[in-house]
Amino acid sequence: MNRQWDQGIIYWFASNPVAANLLMVCLLIGGLYSAWTLKKEMFPTTSINQVQITLAYPGAAPDEV
Structure with a gap:
């Protein structure tokens, strides 16, 4: 198995900044689209x-009130 996946997903994103930035851009675009169409x-x-x-x-009892 790949050593990067053994370290965890945070290690993988830290060693692959392009993938992390693409994910961030996709999430931002999705959030803006949701905000405008809501x-x-x-x-x-x-x-x-x-x-x-x-x-x-x-x-007093509750039924007396």
């Missing part, structure tokens, strides 16, 4: 199906 809304509509009520009523 659906964005200023005030998106959301539906919350849950209500949380917190209050202090010492000695």
Whole structure:
């Protein structure tokens, strides 16, 4: 087996900077493409199906509140 792969992927990328830079450029292009094609809304509509009520009523049961 190749000695570079025995050292690990970080060693391989450190000894092959062109491959590391190509991977970085591909990730940057993919990220920019995703950012521009992502659906964005200023005030998106959301539906919350849950209500949380917190209050202090010492000695009372939950159904009394």
